[in-house]
Amino acid sequence: MDLKLTGKTVLITGASQGIGEGLARAFAEEGCNLHVVARSGDRLAALAQALTAAHGVSVTPHALDLTQAGAIDGLVEAVGDIDILVNNAGVIPSGSLWDVDEAKWRAGWELKVFGYINLTRAIYPRMKARGGGVIINNIGNGGEVFDPAYVAGTTGNASLMAFTRAMGGHSLDDNIRVVGVNPGPVDTDRIYNMLKKRAADWLGDADRYKELQTRYPLGRPAHVHEVTDLIVFLASYRSGYTSGTIFTVDGGIASRRSVI
Structure with missing residues (x-):
């Protein structure tokens, strides 16, 4: 299946490991040029070198802490026009309400919740001005399974699910699709x-x-590719009528109503 992604420019946050690294590899295999963002400059540089050598695409690393003042604005200026944004950075700590104090809760949300929101706020107008684009939020099935032992994460993920639906419900009016993916255990x-x-x-x-x-x-x-392959498909023109919805990839865990 030709996804017609060759030559597209993709910005991926949290790209130095895990799903983010898998996404960088998957989009590069489709011939996309990449901007990859994470705190770890060494890992990003190694990834960029490997993907450029393997696929002949342009991969630009951005070693940034997106929670720092001005970091998002600087990133948006540096990357210029992009076709696809994948919000993927951030880990919200697990634990009960008494395990996760306010400082840890706020720190987790600063990157995963507000990072997604603020980067979308910055990128969306640029996509609209150039005629459209795709924004995919990698969220997590904790937003569907309300686990008190993951209270900060389940609350944050549920917020991002609502944000994705709220933005994506009308974004096709601007030829922009906003979609969410909820992986379970990967x-x-x-x-x-x-x-x-x-x-x-x-x-x-x-x-x-x-x-x-x-x-x-x-x-x-789940194998990493079982999540990343879906995200790449959702970013393609073959999913062009998809917006304002969430796709859950957790083997049915959310339907079992248990995270384990």
Whole structure:
């Protein structure tokens, strides 16, 4: 299937590892030119070199902390016109209301929640002025599974789901599509760190995390490509009538009403 993405310019935040790195690889394979953003300059530089060598695309790394004053405005000026924005940066800490104090809660939301909102606010008018574009918010199924042991994350993700629907409901009037994706557990360091914390809390031993993993559909987290392939498709013209909606990729976990 030709997604007709060759030559498109994509901005991906949180691109140095996990799903973000997988997205950079997937879009590069489709012939897209990339702007990749994360705090880790060394990892971004290595990724840019590898993707340029493998696919002959332009990959520009931006080593930035998007929570710093002026960082988003500076990034938007540096990247210029883009066709696709994937908001992906940020991890909200797990824990109960008493585990996650106000400082940790605010720090988690600063990048994941307000980062998505502020970058969309900055990019949207530029997309509109040049005739359109696509904004995809990588959110998380915590916004559908209201887990008190992930209270800051479930609240933040639910907010981003509402933001995505609110923006995407009318954005096609400007030829811009705004779409959300809710991954469940994915085969990245983040999910194993969470499972180890849960195993320590529930089973008294972090090393027993694999016992919790077996509760997932198919007994495993999602492969990274099972999320990134969907996002690349949603960014393409073949998904041109899709906006203001959320796609959940969690093996049915949200429908089971349990995160484990």
